[in-house]
Amino acid sequence: MSDYEQLHRYLIDSMTASGSLRTQPWRRAAETVQRHEFLRGGFFRLVPGSTPSAWSPVLEGSDGWLQGAYADESLVTQIAGTIKPTDIRGEIMREPTSSSTLPSLVLRMLEDLRLEPEMTVLEIGTGTGYSTAVLCARLGDDYVTSIEYDEEVAQRAQGALGRHGAFPALLTGDGLLGDADRAPYDRVIATCAVRTVPTAWLEQTRPGGQILTTIGGWLNASELVRLKVDGDGTASGPVLGGHVSFMLARPHLAPPLGLLPDLTAGKERETRIGADVLRDWTTRFVTQFAVPTAQHLGLQLDGRNEDALVDAETGSWAALREESGYWIVRQDGAVPLWDVVEEHLGRWHAAGTPAVEKATVRVTAEGQSIHW
Structure with a gap:
């Protein structure tokens, strides 16, 4: 048995054991497709410890190429919209734009x-x-x-x-x-x-x-x-x-925000939900249904750290800071963004913050919504 056949067999067995590959028809299909044949152009590997992220090419036939092709991981195959692994010698610090899942x-x-x-x-x-x-x-x-x-x-x-x-x-x-x-x-x-x-x-x-x-x-x-x-x-x-x-x-990528509105203006109040909730993946996923055109950024104003949501369509914004264990929100614009977030997350919290696997998404001509 060749090296790639052994690696392929191990991958198939691993996916079966993990429950990703659950039925015989799909196992038989996966057994016929050698992943390395679809990575002949190489892939990029993240340079360990690089900040900002740097990527180095792994080309066909080089050390680690075949093993990487059969690793159960996503492999970046294009960077910055046009750059292939064969285009690079050394490292590149740009954003990935295509990958093998x-x-x-x-x-x-x-x-x-x-x-x-x-x-x-x-x-x-x-x-x-x-x-x-x-x-x-x-x-x-x-x-x-x-x-x-x-x-x-x-x-x-x-x-x-x-x-x-x-x-x-x-x-x-x-x-x-x-x-x-x-x-x-x-x-x-x-x-x-x-x-x-x-x-x-x-x-x-x-x-x-x-x-x-x-x-x-x-x-x-x-x-x-x-x-x-x-x-x-x-x-x-x-x-x-x-x-x-x-x-x-x-x-569907987020547009550049351009010139930010005056984030020192607006009305302030105390809020029961702070910006710390946006550190959580599931909370951010739920929040996106309430403010689908808002972007989150961290900033410093008057020497203090603040979190801000800025709506790319309406220009509305909300800025939050923590003071003495309390969260203060300051917001302005056509849509009171944090009011909308509070109402939406409040309904989720009232339901007991159920796991996303208990949620249903509904799509209509008016938009999409999430329900429990």
């Missing part, structure tokens, strides 16, 4: 999608093509369509899938618009996070069909959600939990 999460999501033979699936975000190949192995090429936003990433995925012998329908474009030409689909799965579930996905999913996506936001918390599409243009379903994190779809 850790295999256990890929298989967990595919299991959670509840696919059956002869169902059609639309995948948003081809990436390296690894998850696309697993879908093809399970369903057959004719039932799989995948959309990739980045043309160069799409070309590399197409090459890797072709070498693997998989030939699904591959599209390049804005996955948030879906694929009206081949719709409706039985299932839609997204390998990027969205701030709001696109209307196009609802329209292009059969009534009774399902959408599996990660809902995130500008407060930097996200969760995996499975939505059942109704015939009236709405959808609802459970939060599956697990603190699942994907890069936000590029059109």
Whole structure:
């Protein structure tokens, strides 16, 4: 047995033991797809201890490349929108923009999608093509369509899938618009996070069909959600939990805030909920449904540390500081941001702050909401 076969077998057995790979059909599909074939262009590894984060390339055939390809971890494959591992010698300090998702999460999501033979699936975000190949192995090429936003990433995925012998329908474009030409689909799965579930996905999913996506936001918390599409243009379903994190779809990234409003103005009052709650992942996820266009930043005013929420659409803001064990909020603008946060989190607290796995997300033409 070759080195990659041993590493592949160990990965499959590990995913089965952890519960990510739960059924024989998906295990058989995963066994046919060698992950290293989709990482021939290499990947970036985080430089230990680097601040800000620095990345160094790991190229095909180098020490650690094959072992990394079969590690159950996400691997960065593009930085700053255009830079590939083969473009770099040394280190680079820029933000990752594309990656190969850790295999256990890929298989967990595919299991959670509840696919059956002869169902059609639309995948948003081809990436390296690894998850696309697993879908093809399970369903057959004719039932799989995948959309990739980045043309160069799409070309590399197409090459890797072709070498693997998989030939699904591959599209390049804005996955948030879906694929009206081949719709409706039985299932839609997204390998990027969205701030709001696109209307196009609802329209292009059969009534009774399902959408599996990660809902995130500008407060930097996200969760995996499975939505059942109704015939009236709405959808609802459970939060599956697990603190699942994907890069936000590029059109959903937070805009630059630009010139900040005068954060020394506004009206002050004491608040029963302080900014410290925003250190918690689940609280941030819940809060995002109340103030979906707000961003959180830390700042110093008059020599003291403050937390601020600034709404990118309305310009409204709230600044919070702690004094003698009490929290003081100062806010201004068309929308009293912290009042909205207090009301929303107050309902969650009144329900006993249930885990997100007990929550349901509902999507309508008016927006999306979370319920317990």
